[in-house]
Amino acid sequence: MKQKTFFSIVLFSLMAFSAFAQTTLKVGYADIDYILGNMPETIKAQADLDIVKDRLIKTRDSLVIDYNTKLKEYKENAETLVPATKKETEIKLTQIERGIQRFEADIQTAINIKKDELLKPIYNRIGVLITTVAKQNRYTHIINSQIDGNSVLLYAEEKTDISDLVIAEAKK
Template structure:
């Protein structure tokens, strides 16, 4: 699996359409830069280790799936050879067992796909956090107002001034109080992270309040 083809699944960022820039922004001096996230990630030393770890994890899942399928084939072949001589109650029991094995294989395939995606996000998170931090530093040091991702057909906002973030205004427009959900999570009952929470990328500047 090529990690770089799925980078956009790990990046939750807002699309910036330059044609809709407001007159206020147009009056202010803007310095716009761009970068290829896929290219930079591919050049980072972490990339090879991420690929290696993900491949190893995928191989483990594939081995488990093959084992389950081999068990099913063995029992299916045994059933076919002796089905005609089986008593009806025994035959029904064997058919039920085979049906259960089929369902188990299908469920494992679905679970493995989800697990692989979660593993990918977990492995990518440190590299993406490092990349975002570096983008912010380079933008601030060199006076860039916006940094766009040049990958894909549409440019994507990777850095922008705080006053340009309209996330809270959008939430209020929908009747949602900004920060309320985050505050509700800071309670004794919710202080312990669940497995799912530990594999979910934490919000960085560009990911704030994006779905």
């Protein structure tokens, strides 16, 4: 009985080893930033983002112009103003200045939110394209060559870079 159990274990191990030995790994890599920069959708997304950015900056600029006009008017008339009116005007100018500062911070937040909104479907499409190219070329694994501009690859053969294949697939 012990021999049958031992033989079964050995036989199972041999089958598992031979199955593993027949599995060929084919690893490729892609540069997501490079692909993103060459996607047709990225140009439109950047144009849409620029429109939003321009609108926000124009709004900010009009607020600054209005503030500067009021500040200039205040400085020209400060000596003739009643102390209570002078104090009230200074408070209003300070509130406007703080509002502009908050708006400038909100501009960057709004731009980042819009950028994420515009790029999310493009990144999703890149993921689908990478899967398609990987399957077509029988890759078992695809890794990103960079993360936040830092290389994560220590070495890779140039022929395993599928970035241009992904871009070509995007243009089909």
